[in-house]
Amino acid sequence: MVKLTIDGKQFEAAEGTMVLDVARTHNIYIPTLCDHESVTPYGACRLCMVEITTKSGRKNLVTSCLYPVEEGLAVQTNTEKVSAYRKMLIQLLMARCPDSDVVKDLGKKLGVESTPFPLEDHHKCILCALCTRACAEVVGVSAISFVNRGVEREMGIPFFDNKDACIACGSCAYICPTGAITIEDKNDTRFIHQPWDDMKFKMAKCKVCGRYWAPVKQIEYMAQKSGQPLEFFDKCPDCR
Amino acid sequence: MKKLSSLMELEELRKSIIKNRDPKKTIVSVCGGTGCTALGSGEVIKALREELKKRGLEDKIDVKVSGCRGFCQHGALVTIEPQGIFYQRVRAKDVAELVETTLLNGKTVDHLLYRDPVLTGQFIHEHEVPFYAKQKRLVLANSSQIDPKVIDDYIFFGGYSALAKALSTMKPEGIIEEIKASGLRGRGGGGFATGRKWESTRKAKGDLKYVICNCDEGDPGAFMDRSLMEGNPHSILEGMIIGAFAIGAQEGYIYVRHEYPLAVENATLALKQAEEYGLLGDNILGSGFNFHVKVSRGGGAFVCGESTALMASLEGKVGEPRAKYVHTSDSGLWGKPSNLNNVETWANVPIIINNGAKWFSAIGTAGSKGTKIFSLVGKVRNTGLVEVPMGISLKEIIYDIGGGIQGNRKFKAVQTGGPSGGCIPESMLNLPVDFDELTRVGSMMGSGAMIVMDEKNCMVDIAKYFVNFLQSESCGKCLPCREGVKRMHEILTRITEGNGKMEDIDLLEQIGTTLNATALCGLGQTAPNPVLSTIRYFRDEYVAHIRDKKCPAKVCKALITYNISEKCPNCGLCIKACPQGAITPVEKKKPVVLDQAKCIKCGSCLDVCKLQMVEVK
Numbered sequence: 001m002v003k004l005t006i007d008g009k010q011f012e013a014a015e016g017t018m019v020l021d022v023a024r025t026h027n028i029y030i031p032t033l034c035d036h037e038s039v040t041p042y043g044a045c046r047l048c049m050v051e052i053t054t055k056s057g058r059k060n061l062v063t064s065c066l067y068p069v070e071e072g073l074a075v076q077t078n079t080e081k082v083s084a085y086r087k088m089l090i091q092l093l094m095a096r097c098p099d100s101d102v103v104k105d106l107g108k109k110l111g112v113e114s115t116p117f118p119l120e121d122h123h124k125c126i127l128c129a130l131c132t133r134a135c136a137e138v139v140g141v142s143a144i145s146f147v148n149r150g151v152e153r154e155m156g157i158p159f160f161d162n163k164d165a166c167i168a169c170g171s172c173a174y175i176c177p178t179g180a181i182t183i184e185d186k187n188d189t190r191f192i193h194q195p196w197d198d199m200k201f202k203m204a205k206c207k208v209c210g211r212y213w214a215p216v217k218q219i220e221y222m223a224q225k226s227g228q229p230l231e232f233f234d235k236c237p238d239c240r
Numbered sequence: 241m242k243k244l245s246s247l248m249e250l251e252e253l254r255k256s257i258i259k260n261r262d263p264k265k266t267i268v269s270v271c272g273g274t275g276c277t278a279l280g281s282g283e284v285i286k287a288l289r290e291e292l293k294k295r296g297l298e299d300k301i302d303v304k305v306s307g308c309r310g311f312c313q314h315g316a317l318v319t320i321e322p323q324g325i326f327y328q329r330v331r332a333k334d335v336a337e338l339v340e341t342t343l344l345n346g347k348t349v350d351h352l353l354y355r356d357p358v359l360t361g362q363f364i365h366e367h368e369v370p371f372y373a374k375q376k377r378l379v380l381a382n383s384s385q386i387d388p389k390v391i392d393d394y395i396f397f398g399g400y401s402a403l404a405k406a407l408s409t410m411k412p413e414g415i416i417e418e419i420k421a422s423g424l425r426g427r428g429g430g431g432f433a434t435g436r437k438w439e440s441t442r443k444a445k446g447d448l449k450y451v452i453c454n455c456d457e458g459d460p461g462a463f464m465d466r467s468l469m470e471g472n473p474h475s476i477l478e479g480m481i482i483g484a485f486a487i488g489a490q491e492g493y494i495y496v497r498h499e500y501p502l503a504v505e506n507a508t509l510a511l512k513q514a515e516e517y518g519l520l521g522d523n524i525l526g527s528g529f530n531f532h533v534k535v536s537r538g539g540g541a542f543v544c545g546e547s548t549a550l551m552a553s554l555e556g557k558v559g560e561p562r563a564k565y566v567h568t569s570d571s572g573l574w575g576k577p578s579n580l581n582n583v584e585t586w587a588n589v590p591i592i593i594n595n596g597a598k599w600f601s602a603i604g605t606a607g608s609k610g611t612k613i614f615s616l617v618g619k620v621r622n623t624g625l626v627e628v629p630m631g632i633s634l635k636e637i638i639y640d641i642g643g644g645i646q647g648n649r650k651f652k653a654v655q656t657g658g659p660s661g662g663c664i665p666e667s668m669l670n671l672p673v674d675f676d677e678l679t680r681v682g683s684m685m686g687s688g689a690m691i692v693m694d695e696k697n698c699m700v701d702i703a704k705y706f707v708n709f710l711q712s713e714s715c716g717k718c719l720p721c722r723e724g725v726k727r728m729h730e731i732l733t734r735i736t737e738g739n740g741k742m743e744d745i746d747l748l749e750q751i752g753t754t755l756n757a758t759a760l761c762g763l764g765q766t767a768p769n770p771v772l773s774t775i776r777y778f779r780d781e782y783v784a785h786i787r788d789k790k791c792p793a794k795v796c797k798a799l800i801t802y803n804i805s806e807k808c809p810n811c812g813l814c815i816k817a818c819p820q821g822a823i824t825p826v827e828k829k830k831p832v833v834l835d836q837a838k839c840i841k842c843g844s845c846l847d848v849c850k851l852q853m854v855e856v857k
Contacts, residue, residue, distance in 0.1 A: 043563050045719050046758045061757050066563040081757075088754040092723035116747055117727050127716070146558075146716070149541070151726045153716030 004073040013069045020048050020064035023077065030064055030077050031086060031106060033093075033177050034128035039137050041065040042129050045093075047086055047106075051076045061085075083110070091115040093126055100124040102178045123195040124180035127153055131172035131181060141165050141221070144172060144194075160196050168192065168201035168215035190215050208239035243518040246526040247404045250395075253517075257396050266301045266343060267321040269384060270330075273308025273467055274502060275624070276315035281305075283332040284316050291339045301343060304393075307471015309384045310625030311371050314354065319366060319384055326366040327352040357621065357643065371622045374640045376603070376629045378611050379587045383471045388506045391513040394474040400519055402590035406482045407527045410593075415486035416442060419589070421597035423609035428454055428545070428582030429657070429686050430762065431608075431675040437579060440569035441487045444577035449489040451480055452573065452580040454550060455496040455503060458542035459658030460709060461617040462689035465583035467625050468613070469496060469503035472587070473510035477533065479581075479589030481520060484531045487579050492533040495550055497540050508535050542659075542713035545687075546761045547572075547580045549715065560715045561761035582687065584613055604630030608674040612685070618654075618692035619646050628673065635669040638692055650695040652793075653777070657686025659706045659713075660766030662773030663699060682773040684766065698795035699778040700785050704732040706770040714764070721764030724751045728771055736796040740786040745775060794856045797841040801857050804831050808853040814845035 001012045006023055013022045018041060023030050034045040048064045055072030061082070064075070076082070090107045095117035097103050103126065107113065129146070132155060136142045143166035147156050157163050168190050173183040184191040185203065192199045203212035204219050213236035214222075223230045244250050270276075270285050285305060292298045309317050314328040320342055327338065330352055341349050354363040356370060363369045366384065377383075386393045394400070406415055420435030441449060453476060457465040469476060480492050494511075496504050511533055514520040522530045536554055543549045544559040551573045553559035572578025588610060592600045601609045608630040614637065617623045621643030628637060634654055638644070645651050653663040662683030664671065671677055675685045693702065707729045716722040728751055731744050752768030759765045775782060784790045791799040804814075804823075808831035815823045815832060822838035823845060831853075834845070846854040 043760055044717055046760070049758055062565065063563060063760075067565050085754050085758050088724075088750055089719055089758065092719060092727065095727075096723055116743075118730070126719075127722070129717075148716075150714035150716040151711055151722060153722065 002069050002071040002073075004069050004071070004075065006075045007077055015069070017069050018065055019050065019052075019062075019067045019069055019073075019075055022069060023064065023075075028077060031110065032065060033102075033106070033126060034130060035065045036130055036134075036175055038175070039130065039133035042133065044128055045089070045126070047089055049082055049085060051079050051082055086110050087112050091117065096120055096122050097124050097126055097178065097180075100126070100178045100180075124178040125155060125195045126178055126180070127155065128177060129155075130175045130177060131155060134171045134175045139167070139169055139171050141167055143167070154196065156194070156196050157199075163199050166192075166199065166201075167217045167221040168199070169218050169221075185212065188212055204233070206236035206239055207234045209236060211236055213237075243516070244525055245518060245523075247408050250400060250404055250519075250525060254395050254398075254401075257392050261396065263322060267304055268301060268343070269304040269306050269319045269321060271307075271309050271315060271317040271384070272305035272388075273312070273315075273471060274463070275308065275312030276317055277502075279315040279329075280331055281316035284318065284330055284335060287332040287335040288339070291335050295339065295344075297339075297343070304385075304387050305389075306386060307383045307388045308467035308625060309366075310380065310467070310627075311369070311622065312624040313622055314624075317384075318352075321385070324365045326354065326364065326369065328354050370643065371624070371626075371641055374632070374636060375627050376611050377627045378591050378603075379468065379475070379584060379613060380471075380625070380627045383467075386472055388471050388473055389509055391474060391510070391517065394472070398594070399474055399590075400478055402593035403478050403481055403519065404525065406485060406593050407525060407529065412442065412486045412488060415482060415593070418597045419486070419592060422592045422600040423597075423604070423607075424585065424588055424592060424600070425608060425675055426582055427584035427588070427612065427687065429660075429684070431685055434581060434585055437569060437581070438483060438487050440567060441489070441577050441579040444570045446577045448491070448576050449487060450573045450576055450578040451484045451487060451489045451492045452550070452554070452578060453480055453492070453494040453583060453586055454545060454547070454580055455494060455500070455507075455583045456538050456545040456550060457500075457583075457687060458497065458540070458545050458713070459687060459689045460706075461615060461691050462658055462687055463615045464613040464625060464688045466500050466503050468583050468587055469494075469500070470506050473503075473506045474514065475587045475590060476507075476583055477510050477514055477520070477586075479586030480533065481524065481531055482589050482593060483579065483581070483586065485529055489579065490530055490532065492531065493554055493573075494533060494535045495538055495544075495554060496535060497538045497544075499540050504535060504537055511535065541715070542709075543715045543761070543763055546763050549761070550580065551578065558715075560717045561763075563760065584688070605672060605674045605677075607676045608685075612673060612688060614688045614690045616642050616690050616692070618690075619649070619694040619697070620644070620692040621646055630674055631672045633670050633672055634664065637673070637690065638669070642692065645692070645694050651692070652695050652697055653693045653699065653702075653774075655683070655691040655693070655702075655770070656689070657684035657766075657769070658689040659709050660684065660763060660769050661686045661689075662769045663693070663702065663777060664773075665777040682769065682776055684769070696793055696795070698736075698791050698793035699774040699781045700732060700736055700791075701793075701795045703771045703774045704729065704736055707732060707767075710763075710767045714767070718758075718760035718764060720755045721759045721761075721767060724755045724759075725764075725767055727751055728768065732771070735782065735785050736791070737798040738785070738789045738796075740782075742783075742786055744786065745779070745782055748772075749775060800841065801836060802834060802839055802841060802843070802845060803855045803857055804834050805853040805855055806831055807851075808832055809851070811851070813848045813850070814854065817844040817848040819844060 032048040043063045043066045050064045053074040094115040098119040170183040173181045182193045190201045201215045204216045219233045316330045318327040318330045354369045382397045424434040425431040544553045546561045549559040549561040613627045655663045714721045752772045755768045820838045822835045
């Protein structure tokens with residue numbers, strides 16, 4: 001265990017824990033959009049920047065989602081400097097995704113009502129990479145990833161056309177912080193509304209209750225992963 | 241090729257190479273660097289071989305293809321050894337005369353000798369030419385005499401003697417101490433202390449460790465690493481082997497961008513030759529030390545020059561940087577301790593081992609030791625590759641070595657450090673070339689691109705150019721770089737188009753400082769430097785664009801107009817040259833009329849007018 005202070009308060013944390021996780025555990029607010037406990041930290045949104053002073057007196061500005069705790073570390077989560085940078089960052093996001101209420105609300109929380117930049121329309125996608133990380137690390141299929149580079153970066157399936165690897169599980173929609181990806185089940189069809197297009201998948205019917213309970217491709221994937229015969233998934237979990 | 245199994249055998253090989261070479265034999269050495277190749281050195285070599293064959297001299301005179309010698313603007317460069325006669329701007333058509341006059345009759349071909357635009361007198365030898373006179377060539381010392389494709393050439397000039405010394409008389413810790421004492425700092429951009437980096441990697445836990453050579457040079461106007469890798473790959477390899485021995489690494493990579501085909505070719509060949517001699521591979525020179533190196537080609541993304549992005553690319557992943565709170569010396573390539581250095585840094589290692597830290601650290605300033613190679617480009621008379629001692633002033637580089645500004649125009653700024661560097665104004669020309677001094681004034685040493693600008697460069701336009709480059713090279717992973725650079729470009733575009741607002745300057749500074757502080761990698765953090773430094777030193781130009789709607793350098797098209805003087809005698813040249821048909825004659829011998837609505841401001845009329853009747857306002 002190592003001892004550190006956050007905003008003047010003493011805490012203990014296991015070695016290797018990230019500063020952001022310690023703050024969260026103790027209910028200290030640090031804004032973030034690209035961090036989630038289910039996936040490895042990434043450091044894309046930069047909103048979780050904090051000021052640190054190390055034991056040896058070195059001062060630095062670091063992303064708390066990626067900075068491991070160390071003995072004697074003093075963290076300040078909301079200095080004047082940090083606050084000014086966060087304001088600029090959220091203004092950049094507000095111009096990128098003017099329709100996103102999540103971004104707007106966070107802006108208000110950070111003291112920003114408007115952005116000085118011309119508004120764009122990138123739907124609600126802030127390129128935080130939560131969906132791509134969940135798809136790769138949690139689901140294990142990497143059906144979506146980033147395409148193009150820099151200002152042209154977008155999230156998508158290969159060539160925006162090939163959804164073969166997608167099992168329609170909807171993890172991307174569950175983890176998306178801004179609602180840029182949504183999921184909708186209508187009778188025998190699952191729609192995953194992506195920023196670039198809608199993807200449609202066939203749902204499987206429970207042999208007992210008749211409910212459409214999971215996408216066919218997801219059932220195939222679960223059977224393959226678990227080693228259970230496909231027939232096992234003929235019934236929904238409630239009817240098994 | 242016989243595998244060398246001991247240090248003694250290396251020395252015996254060296255002796256036999258020296259013995260078999262007649263020091264009096266004439267060698268015509270032609271530069272085969274990229275610049276000279278573009279200027280026809282390939283044809284010169286072909287013509288030379290044919291001419292010598294025709295005259296039955298092929299056994300008496302050797303033709304050698306050397307690496308880049310730096311004076312690229314004056315290529316193709318040829319030296320005649322052992323006399324050391326230096327010819328420049330040689331073309332295939334000059335070869336017959338060169339052979340007849342110099343090789344057969346021992347006289348110089350005067351029109352091929354260097355002539356200085358200011359100084360009078362003859363410049364027969366390379367070291368007399370002002371471009372070379374103030375340089376201190378350590379890393380590039382033998383570049384005109386070594387054929388990069390011939391390992392024996394490198395061994396002839398003492399190559400691999402530093403490796404022999406390190407393996408036989410030094411302990412790994414001792415080598416690290418020597419590098420630390422030398423004060424060598426990374427030549428790739430950051431300027432981190434090389435010895436300390438090595439020490440961290442040596443001390444890191446793990447059985448498998450890597451050393452990596454970064455040859456992913458991508459700055460506009462930079463070609464130092466390319467020339468070195470093309471011209472003397474063995475010096476880099478020797479440095480890497482010594483480094484690997486000191487660090488305890490078993491495997492190494494040379495990461496070269498795919499757009500440098502000659503560098504890839506020469507590096508690959510160097511590895512093969514070194515392996516055949518037993519200087520690389522298992523049990524190097526019988527010492528029991530094993531080290532293997534591979535060449536890996538990069539796809540050409542600027543961001544892959546950043547160490548963590550480079551490692552991701554080596555792993556076969558998308559070249560995107562990651563946070564370095566856990567250093568690559570602890571967890572780098574494939575999660576193993578990895579030590580990455582730039583081409584030039586590696587090439588300095590054998591020099592330090594051979595001459596000692598004390599000797600090396602006597603060159604340079606308190607905080608920056610040794611020499612630095614710059615690619616001197618832009619509006620300077622002599623463009624090319626220069627190696628200078630640290631501490632030399634910018635003025636000496638630009639005026640004494642570079643020969644001043646083209647066309648005797650007025651100097652305006654020099655940008656050091658590539659797209660992430662800053663623009664330094666005339667008032668700071670006495671600034672010494674030093675890692676810390678350059679950072680202090682808002683620029684950086686960077687990898688060594690030095691772009692000289694004159695009064696005809698608009699600084700807002702320059703800032704826009706670099707930001708545009710960075711916009712297309714940003715990887716897009718982190719928000720401030722991806723969105724911030726885009727917004728800076730948007731604002732700079734509107735300023736150059738005459739639609740800027742005074743608040744835009746503050747906004748640019750706010751975005752810039754945010755990027756400096758919050759971007760994920762070094763490239764993002766330094767991306768606003770061209771903007772911030774031009775605002776700092778050339779604020780008046782920004783104000784002129786925004787408030788007065790004028791471009792003082794007359795570059796920004798939206799803010800200038802072309803006008804015909806009242807004295808124009810209607811010669812008709814501009815009428816023919818105008819691609820828009822915007823210029824029409826009205827009356828004989830009376831000024832032509834330019835229709836501003838049709839004018840696209842291409843400048844064709846200005847270029848063709850011999851009487852200077854076209855004015856830009």
